[in-house]
Amino acid sequence: MKAELTAPQALLVLNALPNIGPITLNRILEQQGNDPRKIFAATARQLEQVNGVGPAISSTILNWREHFDLEREEERMAKAHTVFVTPDDPGYPKLLKEINDPPIGLYRKGDYEFGQPCIAIVGSRRTSLYGQSIAKKFGAELARLGFCIVSGLARGIDTAAHEGALSVGGKTAAVLGCGIDIVYPPENLELYRQIETAGAILSEFPFGRRADRQSFPMRNRVVAGICDAVIVVESDVNGGSMITARFAGEQGRLVYAVPGRIDQATSHGCHQLIRDGATLITSVDDILSELNYLDGLRPAPIPPKDRVGATGNNHAGVLSPDETKVMACFTGGSILTPDALTEQTCLSASELSSVLMMLELKRLLVRRLDGSFEVRS
Numbered sequence: 001m002k003a004e005l006t007a008p009q010a011l012l013v014l015n016a017l018p019n020i021g022p023i024t025l026n027r028i029l030e031q032q033g034n035d036p037r038k039i040f041a042a043t044a045r046q047l048e049q050v051n052g053v054g055p056a057i058s059s060t061i062l063n064w065r066e067h068f069d070l071e072r073e074e075e076r077m078a079k080a081h082t083v084f085v086t087p088d089d090p091g092y093p094k095l096l097k098e099i100n101d102p103p104i105g106l107y108r109k110g111d112y113e114f115g116q117p118c119i120a121i122v123g124s125r126r127t128s129l130y131g132q133s134i135a136k137k138f139g140a141e142l143a144r145l146g147f148c149i150v151s152g153l154a155r156g157i158d159t160a161a162h163e164g165a166l167s168v169g170g171k172t173a174a175v176l177g178c179g180i181d182i183v184y185p186p187e188n189l190e191l192y193r194q195i196e197t198a199g200a201i202l203s204e205f206p207f208g209r210r211a212d213r214q215s216f217p218m219r220n221r222v223v224a225g226i227c228d229a230v231i232v233v234e235s236d237v238n239g240g241s242m243i244t245a246r247f248a249g250e251q252g253r254l255v256y257a258v259p260g261r262i263d264q265a266t267s268h269g270c271h272q273l274i275r276d277g278a279t280l281i282t283s284v285d286d287i288l289s290e291l292n293y294l295d296g297l298r299p300a301p302i303p304p305k306d307r308v309g310a311t312g313n314n315h316a317g318v319l320s321p322d323e324t325k326v327m328a329c330f331t332g333g334s335i336l337t338p339d340a341l342t343e344q345t346c347l348s349a350s351e352l353s354s355v356l357m358m359l360e361l362k363r364l365l366v367r368r369l370d371g372s373f374e375v376r377s
Contacts, residue, residue, distance in 0.1 A: 009070060010036035011105045012084050016068045016206040017060050022101040022218075024052045028061075029104065036104075040064070068206075076207045082109050082180055093118070099225040099251050103204045106222075107180040110200035112148070112171055119287070120150040120223050120248075121164075122241040123157025123233035124266045131157055131234035131266065133357065134258055136164035138231060141284045143170020148199065150175065150227050152219060153192065155185055157233045157241075166194055167358070173226070176203040177219035178211040220244040229254035229287060232278070235269030242269050245278065254290060256281040319362075322347060322355045327364060335374045 005013070014025055014036060027050045032038040039047070039061060047058040060067060077084065085091040086105045091113040096102050119142055121135050135157045139149045143165035151158040153174040165172035174195050178184055180203040183192045195201055204218060220240060224230055224247035232255070235241035248255050255278040260267030274280050281287065319327065322345070329336055329344050336344075342352055356373060359365040366376045 005037055005040060007036055008084060008086055008105075009074075010040065011086050012073065013064050013068055013070055014039065014061070015084075015103070015105045015204070016073065017064060018067060020057055020060065022103055022204075024050070024057065025104050026101060027051060028053065073207060076181065077107070080109065080181055080207075082107050084108075093226045095227065096222065096225040099221065101221070102225065103222060105204075107203045107205070107207075108200055109180060110173075110196045110198075112173065112198075112200040114148065114173070114200070114226070116146055116148045116171060117291075118148045118150045118173070118227040120227040120230040120244065121157065121161035121233060122151055122220075122223065122230065122235075122244050124235050124239055124241065124269075125154050125156040125158075127156035127160075127234050127266060128260075128264065130260070131258075132160040135160035135233045136167070137357075137360070138233070138284060139164025139172070140168045140170070142287070143172065144168045145284070145288075147171075148173055150223055152177065152223060153184070153188055153195070153201075155188075159188060159191060161233075162191060162195055166198055169198075172199045174199075174201050175219050175223045175226070176201065176205070176211075177216040179203060179205050179207045179209040181207045182210065184211060216240055217243050221247045224248040224251055224253055227253060228291060229256060231256045231258065231281060231287075232270055232273060233258045234260060234266040236265045237269050237272055239266075239269050242273070245273055254287075255279065256287065258282075320355075320358075322351065323359055323362075326352070326355050326359060330365070330373075330375050333375065335368070335372050337372045341373070 028039055028047065029036060031050050032042065044058040044062060047053050047061060084105050085108050087097050087102065091108060092106065093114040121139055123131060123135060139161040143149050148171040149161055149165035150173045151161045153176060162172050162174060172195055180201055183189045192201065204222060205215060220243045224244050230245055230248040230253055232241045232245050245255050255273065257270040257273040257278040258281055260270055279286065279290065325345050326341060329341055338352060342349060345352065356365065360367065363376055365373045367373055
């Protein structure tokens with residue numbers, strides 16, 4: 001037995017060895033009484049008694065130093081402020097332990113330890129402005145209510161969901177399909193840093209592991225496994241989000257889908273999910289009514305700031321100068337069109353659009369059917 005290996009180190013080694021999936025690793029651990037150190041003291045014959053373990057896998061385990069440099073990995077982790085959390089650690093997401101093939105450990109950056117219920121928001125990388133706005137809106141509203149928003153840091157819907165949670169000071173976690181030292185896509189570097197500060201970055205894969213066709217489905221099962229529910233905003237029929245939704249269904253999680261245009265490819269996956277039994281979602285209230293976190297099980301909402309909006313709505317938080325300027329236009333119960341607001345505030349159309357979206361997220365304004373706005377009652 002390699003006496004120098006602690007139990008966490010042994011799990012770190014096993015997790016990094018090539019061509020050994022989590023199902024096989026969990027079987028080997030179970031055979032050895034869930035003590036990972038005993039695995040390295042076992043004989044090849046003992047290891048090969050486990051279903052799915054042959055000479056190639058047993059040789060990889062027993063000669064692990066030929067495949068993995070533990071000291072180098074630990075140096076990288078220390079330099080990158082990364083920890084490796086195992087199922088026995090408080091920072092390992094509780095719901096993830098319940099799935100059939102949980103990771104035997106996760107690399108984590110950021111101090112968040114998943115003390116709040118989680119909801120995943122996932123979707124297409126090639127998304128519409130509508131999809132982005134819905135993902136950002138749901139991310140913000142759910143984060144404000146106390147949920148941690150989980151996604152995959154990808155372009156499109158994932159990015160919008162993370163940004164929505166961050167915009168209200170909420171918790172968000174990104175699960176990567178590559179090593180935790182690789183930022184993909186590279187343009188999300190600043191978002192990566194914000195999530196690390198405000199929440200957590202997770203990866204099942206060792207440093208330097210590039211994303212591939214195998215790693216993304218593995219990532220998707222972790223996204224689903226962490227969460228009570230998964231919301232698919234936009235996805236084509238063969239999109240990766242459909243895999244996440246399938247995992248969620250198999251794991252007994254709630255699956256929601258946002259309807260879209262019938263002539264848009266990125267709506268076809270959501271419509272198929274709805275046909276197959278996913279819940280059609282049009283607002284956060286649809287989720288709250290089904291999750292039904294009663295008797296203290298509902299997460300505590302983010303405390304309101306000292307400064308509230310002009311209407312006294314205690315969900316408003318601090319208003320920016322432009323938001324304050326827009327809210328002042330509604331004194332006396334006015335109903336105003338965007339054109340009228342542009343004229344009164346002297347904001348550009350793009351600036352006004354952004355401000356109006358934030359005021360809707362803060363539940364201060366509501367958009368009417370004719371496109372005009374009024375104060376939410």
